Amino acid sequence: MYERINQYVTKCTLLTEAEIDIFNGLLEYREVPKKTILLYEGAVCNFEAYINKGCIRNYYIDENGFEVTLQFAIEDWWVSDIASFQHHTPANMFIETLEDCHLLMLSPQTKEELLAKVPKLERVFRLMVQRNLAVLQSRLFKTIATSAQDKYLDFLERYPIIPQRVAQHYIASYLGISAEFLSKVRTKLLKK
Amino acid sequence: MYERINQYVTKCTLLTEAEIDIFNGLLEYREVPKKTILLYEGAVCNFEAYINKGCIRNYYIDENGFEVTLQFAIEDWWVSDIASFQHHTPANMFIETLEDCHLLMLSPQTKEELLAKVPKLERVFRLMVQRNLAVLQSRLFKTIATSAQDKYLDFLERYPIIPQRVAQHYIASYLGISAEFLSKVRTKLLKK
DNA sequence: TATATTTCTTGTCCTGGTTCAATGCGCAGC
DNA sequence: GCTGCGCATTGAACCAGGACAAGAAATATA
Numbered sequence: 001m002y003e004r005i006n007q008y009v010t011k012c013t014l015l016t017e018a019e020i021d022i023f024n025g026l027l028e029y030r031e032v033p034k035k036t037i038l039l040y041e042g043a044v045c046n047f048e049a050y051i052n053k054g055c056i057r058n059y060y061i062d063e064n065g066f067e068v069t070l071q072f073a074i075e076d077w078w079v080s081d082i083a084s085f086q087h088h089t090p091a092n093m094f095i096e097t098l099e100d101c102h103l104l105m106l107s108p109q110t111k112e113e114l115l116a117k118v119p120k121l122e123r124v125f126r127l128m129v130q131r132n133l134a135v136l137q138s139r140l141f142k143t144i145a146t147s148a149q150d151k152y153l154d155f156l157e158r159y160p161i162i163p164q165r166v167a168q169h170y171i172a173s174y175l176g177i178s179a180e181f182l183s184k185v186r187t188k189l190l191k192k
Numbered sequence: 193m194y195e196r197i198n199q200y201v202t203k204c205t206l207l208t209e210a211e212i213d214i215f216n217g218l219l220e221y222r223e224v225p226k227k228t229i230l231l232y233e234g235a236v237c238n239f240e241a242y243i244n245k246g247c248i249r250n251y252y253i254d255e256n257g258f259e260v261t262l263q264f265a266i267e268d269w270w271v272s273d274i275a276s277f278q279h280h281t282p283a284n285m286f287i288e289t290l291e292d293c294h295l296l297m298l299s300p301q302t303k304e305e306l307l308a309k310v311p312k313l314e315r316v317f318r319l320m321v322q323r324n325l326a327v328l329q330s331r332l333f334k335t336i337a338t339s340a341q342d343k344y345l346d347f348l349e350r351y352p353i354i355p356q357r358v359a360q361h362y363i364a365s366y367l368g369i370s371a372e373f374l375s376k377v378r379t380k381l382l383k384k
Numbered sequence: 385t386a387t388a389t390t391t392c393t394t395g396t397c398c399t400g401g402t403t404c405a406a407t408g409c410g411c412a413g414c
Numbered sequence: 415g416c417t418g419c420g421c422a423t424t425g426a427a428c429c430a431g432g433a434c435a436a437g438a439a440a441t442a443t444a
Contacts, residue, residue: 060333068336070329083326086319092330119311126318127278133325134275137262138284140332141252144260144368148431167391176336181431183393340401359421373401375423385444392439399432408423414416 001029005050005104008076012124019118026114027104032097038079039095045084047105051077054101055165058093059173069174072098072162078128098166148177149185193221197242197296200268204316211310218306219296224289230271231287237276239297243269246293247357250285251365261366264290264354270320290358340369341377 002024009015009023027050032038034054039045041061049056056079059069070093073079084091085108106114115122142151152175156163163171168186169179177185194216201207201215219242224230226246231237233253241248248271251261262285265271276283277300298306307314334343344367348355355363360378361371369377 060330060337062333062337066337068333070333082322086322115315119314122311122314122318123307126314126321129318129321129325130274130278133321133328136325136328136332138252140328140335141254141260141262143332143335145252145254145258169391178432179392180394180433184431187393361421370402371422372403372424376401379423388441388443390439390441393437395435395437397433400430402429403427405426406424409421411419411421413418 004052004076009124012127013120022117023114026110027106030103030105032101032103034097034099036097037094038097039081039091041092041094042090044088045081045091046107048078048080048085048111050104051075051079052102052104054097055099056095056097056101057170058095060093067173068176069170072166072174074161143176148175148181151175152182152185196244196268201316204319205312214309215306218302219298222295222297224293224295226289226291228289229286230289231273231283233284233286234282236280237273237283238299240270240272240277240303242296243267243271244294244296246289247291248287248289248293249362250287252285259365260368261362264358264366335368340367340373343367344374344377
């Protein structure tokens with residue numbers, strides 16, 4: 001159950017067996033069926049979830065009901081609303097499973113306990129967030145600077161697995177275009 | 193020279209006098225005139241700069257010369273291309289002073305030394321990056337989901353100082369709209 | 385196998401925003 | 415006190431992508 005996550009963490013920093021035991025002991029295992037909303041906008045996010053199996057997305061909804069998918073997460077990714085998790089403030093996004101999931105979860109308390117006992121991990125988490133930030137920066141750039149078609153092609157290249165697992169209109173909402181227009185882009189690409 | 197930055201850091205964690213001395217001792221002070229490019233795309237970013245005085249922006253340029261401003265930074269902000277800084281890889285953005293600046297800078301080496309000597313700061317930096325990430329997430333959402341006018345109004349509310357200090361076309365490139373259209377949005381707002 | 389529900393496609397019309405070009409404005413340099 | 419240049423405004427033509435509607439496929443449910 002813990003092989004994958006331990007591999008993930010030890011890619012960033014070396015841990016002793018004892019430290020790994022502490023880590024694993026603090027994780028809470030949960031199985032969640034698909035189409036479950038793990039976090040509602042307005043609620044406080046009390047988890048950081050590592051996906052051992054399954055697929056999750058988090059997304060925003062504006063006043064008019066318009067949806068924007070912030071992230072798709074599959075095996076070996078973490079999911080949370082960090083701002084809400086860190087500061088116990090109401091979340092401004094939703095988190096929803098798209099497939100049946102096996103998760104390994106930290107709460108704010110267990111995370112603090114973990115960091116207190118294994119301070120090395122502070123660095124791992126920082127690097128994780130940094131990576132996230134860098135990816136998001138370049139995504140913002142592409143969202144603004146490139147056409148729908150280029151965004152779609154870029155997405156396919158970067159995440160070739162995702163389209164096989166999630167519905168197309170979710171991808172549209174990730175790219176920031178309408179589901180209809182994505183369909184048109186696709187047919188145009190197929191004709192070539 | 194160090195009051196401001198020390199205040200900034202001690203807002204997040206308590207440091208002893210000795211630790212503060214180590215911290216300050218590792219910072220490199222630099223004055224830079226305006227319109228200086230501190231980092232070119234393709235170069236390796238070897239600094240994290242705290243702005244003691246001045247104004248800086250970082251931005252992307254695509255193949256067609258189209259510019260997107262990622263961030264305006266003024267007093268009490270940090271500027272860097274973290275991905276490039278952390279992994280010594282070529283930057284994919286530019287960093288440029290918009291005003292004469294007084295900077296306090298860390299290099300990858302001094303930062304590592306600092307974190308080794310004052311491990312507490314690992315957490316400060318993590319929280320800093322987390323805050324950045326959260327802001328960027330909601331910006332991406334707004335970029336996709338709201339009209340040019342709403343983005344502009346939101347910007348004014350969030351950063352009322354910036355428009356007094358930077359040219360309007362930079363703000364347009366931050367909002368992801370053309371300079372001409374921002375001008376039209378503004379005149380429309382004034383008529384009300 | 386039939387039925388319901390969700391997803392995807394396709395067409396038509398519409399609009400927010402772009403592009404290009406012209407004009408005006410402010411201010412730094414000499 | 416000119417001159418030149420970067421910046422902001424305005425207008426006209428254009429277009430990428432949205433909204434809506436209707437139908438076709440695909441998938442789940444029974």
